Amino acid sequence: MKTILFIALFTITGLTHAQTNFEKGMTKAFELWEEGKWDDAENMFERIAKAEEDEWLPNYYIAQMNSLKSWNEKDETVLKAQLEKAQEHLDIAMTKSEEDNAELLVMQAQVYTNWVAYDGATYGMKYAGKVAELYAKAVKLDPTNPRAVFCKADWGMGSAKYFGQDTAPFCKEIEASIELFDTFKPESDFHPNWGKERAEQVLAECK
Template identity: 55%
Template sequence: MIKLIIAIALFITTLVSAQGQFEQGMGKAFGLWKEGKNQEASDLFERIASAEKNSWLPNYYVALINSTSAFQTNDKEKINTLLTKAQANLDIEMAKNPNNPELLVMQAMIHTGWIAFDPMTYGMTLSGKVAELYAKAEAIAPENPRVVFCKAEFAIGGAKWTGANVKELCKDVERSIGLFATFKAETPFSPKWGLDRANEALKNCK
């Protein structure tokens, strides 16, 4: 009986210690990212992901950092490296949970990165996939502000080719801003980004 109690106590201690290390690591990675040290933050998130297999968040943030970085450069080789990295890490989590709306939005963003990089090559092959991803994410989580905003943002970007009603899409952008105000993140490290982009998009709408 005493051995059993000791074993349980050791298990709980180990679990609490691991959780503490995860939280410390995630906090440090976010700090590096906030300082603009994207590569260092990405590397740390990746190390956390390799140690913490049960959380989808570290690989998600590797994908987010690298995909958003791809939109900030015109260097073709760098864009290719960043988007390939983002996809590789996202694939790990998509294989575990293909119905996570945040991961679906992330996949759509990576595809959008390729479209922006080379619209002639990727526009026809990936635009439909992006629309499908957002439709699936919306069916799963219609009140998720990133789903609503990113879906509208992508449609606005393609409106000159698709003939979509931008006025209606701008209403969706405005609706997403309201959803950001009420959205409850599952954990302290769950995705919260998007409000600043939505506000900027709404300004452009007007």
């Protein structure tokens, strides 16, 4: 049940309005990330997170970066350190977010999935049910969120394949998520806007 997420390029370098320190920092962090300077980007997000006590986005992206780095990690010590860091920053982001946040629920499910993907025999029983619950809650909370709809379907498809069940219903859900991606408008230039490329890949596999 290995899921690989691709980050959509953040087209934020063309912002013309006067930027706050938060916006300048986030813009720089994304630029570093796009350049492949992951450590520098993560360090920048950490500095922003410490300076901006009410902003959940920097902590979210630190969690996402550590989740992404963990998909193909074979060293359990490295994996554990990365996922513990991801969890730490997710926990902080959740305290900063004023209400239930579908994006944070999706990212929490991603981190749990990292554990399952690494060692299903050890972590499947512990986390599989929680992943399904998180995605269901995220979709109920925000049924128009394309990441929630896609990731819920992708997880369901992986489970169906594992148990030898029909995946066709999940393909329809993934197709529906792509329609949501096409109309989705993030709250700001810095809010999550990833997932469409991966959804299109999974849909292509359906066909």
